[in-house]
Amino acid sequence: MEETFDVAIVGAGPAGISAACLLAEKGVKTIVLERGEYPGAKNISGGVLYGHDLARIIPDYEGKNCPIERNIIEARLWFLSRDGGYSLAYRDRIFTGAKKFNSFTVGRAKFDRWFAEQARAKGALVVCGTVVTDLLRDIHQRVEGVRTDRADGDIRAKVILLADGINSPLAAKTGFRPEPKPHQVALAVKEVVELSEGVIQERFNVGPGNGVTTEILGQATQGMNGVAVIYTNRKSLSLCIGANLSDLARYKIRPYELMESFKEHPMVAPLIAGGKPTEYMAHWIAEGGYEAIPQLCGDGFLIAGDSAMLFNTLHREGSNLAMTSGRLAAEAILEALKNGDFSRNGLQGYISRLQNSYILKDLKKYRNFGRFLETHPELFTSLPEWASQAAREMITVNGVSKKVKQKIIWNQLRKEIPLLRLLRILWGGWRSVK
Numbered sequence: 001m002e003e004t005f006d007v008a009i010v011g012a013g014p015a016g017i018s019a020a021c022l023l024a025e026k027g028v029k030t031i032v033l034e035r036g037e038y039p040g041a042k043n044i045s046g047g048v049l050y051g052h053d054l055a056r057i058i059p060d061y062e063g064k065n066c067p068i069e070r071n072i073i074e075a076r077l078w079f080l081s082r083d084g085g086y087s088l089a090y091r092d093r094i095f096t097g098a099k100k101f102n103s104f105t106v107g108r109a110k111f112d113r114w115f116a117e118q119a120r121a122k123g124a125l126v127v128c129g130t131v132v133t134d135l136l137r138d139i140h141q142r143v144e145g146v147r148t149d150r151a152d153g154d155i156r157a158k159v160i161l162l163a164d165g166i167n168s169p170l171a172a173k174t175g176f177r178p179e180p181k182p183h184q185v186a187l188a189v190k191e192v193v194e195l196s197e198g199v200i201q202e203r204f205n206v207g208p209g210n211g212v213t214t215e216i217l218g219q220a221t222q223g224m225n226g227v228a229v230i231y232t233n234r235k236s237l238s239l240c241i242g243a244n245l246s247d248l249a250r251y252k253i254r255p256y257e258l259m260e261s262f263k264e265h266p267m268v269a270p271l272i273a274g275g276k277p278t279e280y281m282a283h284w285i286a287e288g289g290y291e292a293i294p295q296l297c298g299d300g301f302l303i304a305g306d307s308a309m310l311f312n313t314l315h316r317e318g319s320n321l322a323m324t325s326g327r328l329a330a331e332a333i334l335e336a337l338k339n340g341d342f343s344r345n346g347l348q349g350y351i352s353r354l355q356n357s358y359i360l361k362d363l364k365k366y367r368n369f370g371r372f373l374e375t376h377p378e379l380f381t382s383l384p385e386w387a388s389q390a391a392r393e394m395i396t397v398n399g400v401s402k403k404v405k406q407k408i409i410w411n412q413l414r415k416e417i418p419l420l421r422l423l424r425i426l427w428g429g430w431r432s433v434k
């Protein structure tokens with residue numbers, strides 16, 4: 001039976017559910033359509049969420065049994081060569097004793113389900129196991145509903161929010177946004193390794209309920225533009241590694257091969273020793289950045305979250321941009337409902353809200369970062385190797401004077417990377433993030 005709603009949302013990820021919570025709370029007749037058997041069934045994430053953005057949707061999320069794995073109290077950054085690596089870590093008492101968490105890990109299958117329950121409690125209809133296969137348009141090409149794979153499954157709505165993530169067959173079919181090009185997406189694989197709570201706490205030097213994030217650059221991706229991460233969950237570790245799709249095609253390396261050699265690295269192996277792999281997944285990451293953001297709204301529709309390429313590659317933030325863009329889309333929809341104008345003009349409030357938020361400000365600031373990584377492969381090859389050799393030389397006590405050691409390191413650097421090229425890398429890196 002064909003039904004009419006004020007708003008139909010495609011996708012029950014963080015973007016779609018955030019919008020649904022706020023719309024339903026205001027009495028707007030909202031339906032969320034999710035292709036997974038349940039919200040989160042098709043989702044994967046390294047698992048870090050940010051309290052600030054979630055609290056704007058569910059202020060007392062901790063009191064509502066949000067399925068938090070561990071509160072993050074320390075951020076580590078590793079720069080790896082093949083056989084070694086540097087580690088930089090920052091821990092702060094303020095995160096340990098925080099009443100409101102800054103960031104925490106979750107399992108998306110549990111979190112997305114819980115989040116959707118909050119939207120349902122506010123009055124949104126969340127329908128799972130339903131694929132949106134097409135957009136319905138009127139004679140003026142204005143979007144006025146969605147077609148689903150259910151029998152008689154057409155749904156009319158005043159506004160459609162497309163929150164269907166980066167991998168969108170719907171976008172490919174309808175062209176509501178361009179298909180991402182291979183260099184605009186990374187393919188990441190994730191493995192969950194089960195360990196006991198005590199072992200994780202001991203290996204990461206944290207107390208019960210606290211955890212650590214580790215972001216990893218350098219040769220872990222075997223010369224390809226990419227990153228790896230290790231996040232602590234309560235009784236498991238999430239290991240993710242991914243590289244740019246165009247690099248994966250060029251280097252002909254399979255993602256699972258990357259994961260296997262990553263797990264054998266001397267800085268990784270002791271952390272997962274004795275652990276039991278329990279889940280293995282693969283997913284795209286929206287890494288196109290500011291230049292790849294599509295037209296964010298049109299007549300009768302808006303796009304939020306990963307589907308709109310709202311992902312901060314440098315800081316590995318996506319879930320918070322998804323939640324906040326969902327919230328801003330909901331605010332713009334409320335405005336359009338009040339004015340009775342669902343045209344592109346009537347939904348423009350979404351764009352101005354995004355422009356005034358940290359989302360577009362941050363993505364604009366880092367607009368050249370992706371290109372910088374793409375054009376400086378040394379960051380993933382010779383530079384980590386040289387940096388490791390330098391540390392190895394200085395640490396090794398072998399009767400050679402420090403002055404001679406410095407000369408060896410300097411000569412090695414000049415052999416690996418011409419000085420002018422090194423200066424260009426430093427200058428280019430600075431300019432891409434300043």
Ligand SMILES: Cc1cc2nc3c(=O)[nH]c(=O)nc-3n(C[C@H](O)[C@H](O)[C@H](O)COP(=O)(O)OP(=O)(O)OC[C@H]3O[C@@H](n4cnc5c(N)ncnc54)[C@H](O)[C@@H]3O)c2cc1C
Pocket residue numbers: 010011012013014015016033034035036039040042043044045046047048049130131132133163164165166167168169170188189190240283284285304305306307311316317318319320322
């Ligand atoms: C390996 C990995 C690690 C990550 N780690 C982090 C991290 O630690 N922290 C962080 O902030 N971000 C991380 N991200 C990014 C983060 O997961 C995304 O930015 C975030 O999930 C985007 O939310 P979204 O709601 O826009 O899209 P999604 O979470 O992808 O949700 C989209 C939903 O739409 C549904 N859908 C799609 N098409 C249809 C259709 N046609 N009909 C019905 N339903 C449909 C999907 O099933 C899905 O449930 C990571 C991503 C990956 C891949």
